Amino acid sequence: MTSSRRPMLTLPRALSLIWSCLLAAAATAQTAWPSKPVRIVVPFAAGGTTDLLARAMAPELQRALGVAVLVDNKPGAGGNSGAAEVAKSPADGYTLLMGTVGTHAINASLYPKLPFDPVKDFVPITLVAGVPNVLVMNPASAQRYAVAGVADLARAAKANPGKLNYASSGNGTSIHLSGELFKSMTGTFMLHIPYRGSGPALIDLMGGSMDLMFDNLPSALPHIKSGKLKALAVTSAVRSTALPELPTVAEAGGPALKGFEASSWFGLLAPAGTPGDVVQRLQTECAKALGSAALKERLQTQGAIPSGISGAEFARFMAAETAKWAKVVAVSGAKVD
Numbered sequence: 610m611t612s613s614r615r616p617m618l619t620l621p622r623a624l625s626l627i628w629s630c631l632l633a634a635a636a637t638a639q640t641a642w643p644s645k646p647v648r649i650v651v652p653f654a655a656g657g658t659t660d661l662l663a664r665a666m667a668p669e670l671q672r673a674l675g676v677a678v679l680v681d682n683k684p685g686a687g688g689n690s691g692a693a694e695v696a697k698s699p700a701d702g703y704t705l706l707m708g709t710v711g712t713h714a715i716n717a718s719l720y721p722k723l724p725f726d727p728v729k730d731f732v733p734i735t736l737v738a739g740v741p742n743v744l745v746m747n748p749a750s751a752q753r754y755a756v757a758g759v760a761d762l763a764r765a766a767k768a769n770p771g772k773l774n775y776a777s778s779g780n781g782t783s784i785h786l787s788g789e790l791f792k793s794m795t796g797t798f799m800l801h802i803p804y805r806g807s808g809p810a811l812i813d814l815m816g817g818s819m820d821l822m823f824d825n826l827p828s829a830l831p832h833i834k835s836g837k838l839k840a841l842a843v844t845s846a847v848r849s850t851a852l853p854e855l856p857t858v859a860e861a862g863g864p865a866l867k868g869f870e871a872s873s874w875f876g877l878l879a880p881a882g883t884p885g886d887v888v889q890r891l892q893t894e895c896a897k898a899l900g901s902a903a904l905k906e907r908l909q910t911q912g913a914i915p916s917g918i919s920g921a922e923f924a925r926f927m928a929a930e931t932a933k934w935a936k937v938v939a940v941s942g943a944k945v946d
Contacts, residue, residue, distance in 0.1 A: 642702050642887050646677040649705045649877070652691025652712060654684040656808020657778055658825035658913075662737055662875050663707040665908065669898035670891070684805035687781035687945075688712040689724055696730035700882035702891070706731070708878045711782040714930035718938040719781045719945055727931070732888055733923040734877040735895045736916040738908055741845035741872050742787050742823045743830075744858060745838040750820040759842045759861040762821070766797035774800040776810035776819040780945045784810075786934065787823035787844050787871040789941040791858070795865050814838065825873050826851060826912030844871045851912035871937070874930070876916075876923055892920055 647670065651663045663680045671678040683691035692712040698704035706712075713727045725731075746756060754765040754773070766773050777785035780803045792799060802819060804810035807828045813819045815837045822829075823844060830851060832838040842858045843849050858869040877895060879888060896917035898904055908915050918926070937943075 642884075642890075643674050643676045645703060646679055647674065647703050647705065648679050648681050649707055650691045650695050651680055651682045651707050652684065652688035652709070653682065653778055654804075654806025654808045655682050656811070656828065657806045658740055658827045658873070659688075659707050659709055659875055660806070660808070661827050661911070662908075662913065665904065666707075666737060666877070666895065666898065669901075669904060670894055673894040673897070674890075682806075684779075687716060687720075687779035687785075687803070689716060689720070689781075692727075693724035695878070696725035696880060698880050700880040700884075702879065702883050702887035704880065705734070705891070706878045707737070708876050709782065710872075710874050710930060710934070711779070711785075713876075713878070713927050715783065715786060715934045715938065716781040717931055718935040719943060727927070730881050731878040732881055732883050733920045733927065734879055734888055735892045735899075735920065736874060736876040736918050736923045736926060737895065737899065738913040738915050739872060739874045740825045740827060740913050741843045741849050742783060743826045743833070743843050743849075743852070743855070743912075744787075744791075744821065744823050744841040745814070745829050745833065746821045746841060747814055747817055747819065748836070748839045749817055751839045754820075756841070759856075759858055759866065760863050762841060763791075763795040763797060763862060763865065766792075766795065766799050770798045771800055773820045774802055776814050776822045777801060777803050778807040778810055778824075779803050779805060783871055783873040784823050784825065786937055786941065786943055789943040790869065790871055790937055791823070791866070793941040794869060795862075811838075823871070827908075830912055844869065846870045846872075849912050851910065874926075876927075888920060892917075 649663045651660045653659045667678040667680050688711045695706040756762045775788045814822050833840045842856050842861045844858050899915040899917035905915050
């Protein structure tokens with residue numbers, strides 16, 4: 610007669626089983642992302658193009674990820690305040706930045722010291738969209754200075770040094786640098802007034818306390834169509850499909866502005882150290898959304914050019930843009946006000 614006995618669970622074996630369970634639990638936790646809301650920090654006030662693009666992407670990511678995706682506006686210091694907050698956030702995939710040409714290309718040359726490193730403190734996810742800027746004026750200001758086009762504006766600025774003022778969404782933005790480049794190339798002086806985002810700057814521009822602005826096209830477009838703003842030209846190298854009748858600054862500005870080009874772009878980034886599988890998941894879902902017919906048409910109608918490139922491609926793009934804008938800052942003599 611044979612007797613069956615259960616094997617004794619020795620202490621080493623018990624510890625080994627516990628350790629295996631802990632490792633399995635840790636692996637499960639790592640693959641459970643996302644398990645809570647994801648936050649996209651917009652480093653400018655609501656109403657500008659950075660904000661509009663973040664709010665266009667949020668519901669797309671929310672559907673794909675199955676958790677709430679929230680937009681959190683953190684304006685200040687030309688986008689540096691919000692970018693610094695994200696750089697110091699946990700690298701767990703739950704805090705992202707809608708970065709811009711300002712935060713991740715221009716500001717490194719414009720500010721003597723940044724509260725974050727645009728390269729070392731972030732991992733790029735994808736370029737969301739490129740956007741031309743558009744030179745717009747308050748209609749009453751345009752009438753007062755007899756400005757019908759870009760060449761007229763250059764003449765008016767030269768004849769009235771310091772009397773014309775131009776708004777921007779903050780120091781270091783392409784909106785600011787567009788104005789500085791215009792001043793440099795035309796040999797004129799206009800007073801720069803930085804705001805905490807395009808939204809509040811546009812309010813004052815339409816209200817008449819500002820004369821002009823080189824705003825991102827998506828945020829200015831509704832006001833151009835309503836007649837509240839007078840559009841003179843786009844700052845891109847080619848005309849925009851959203852306003853094909855509008856010339857470029859280089860086309861309309863005469864010999865002094867030949868070669869003028871100063872466009873904007875916006876992309877998602879995460880804190881350095883964010884797990885690679887999380888970054889790849891975000892890039893994949895963004896690319897799907899930006900490639901969909903509905904979102905693509907919506908953004909293009911607003912004047913944006915959707916992208917969705919890989920993180921590696923985005924990193925190379927930002928490096929090239931940083932070098933390009935360093936030259937623009939040097940040529941224009943732009944300074945932080």
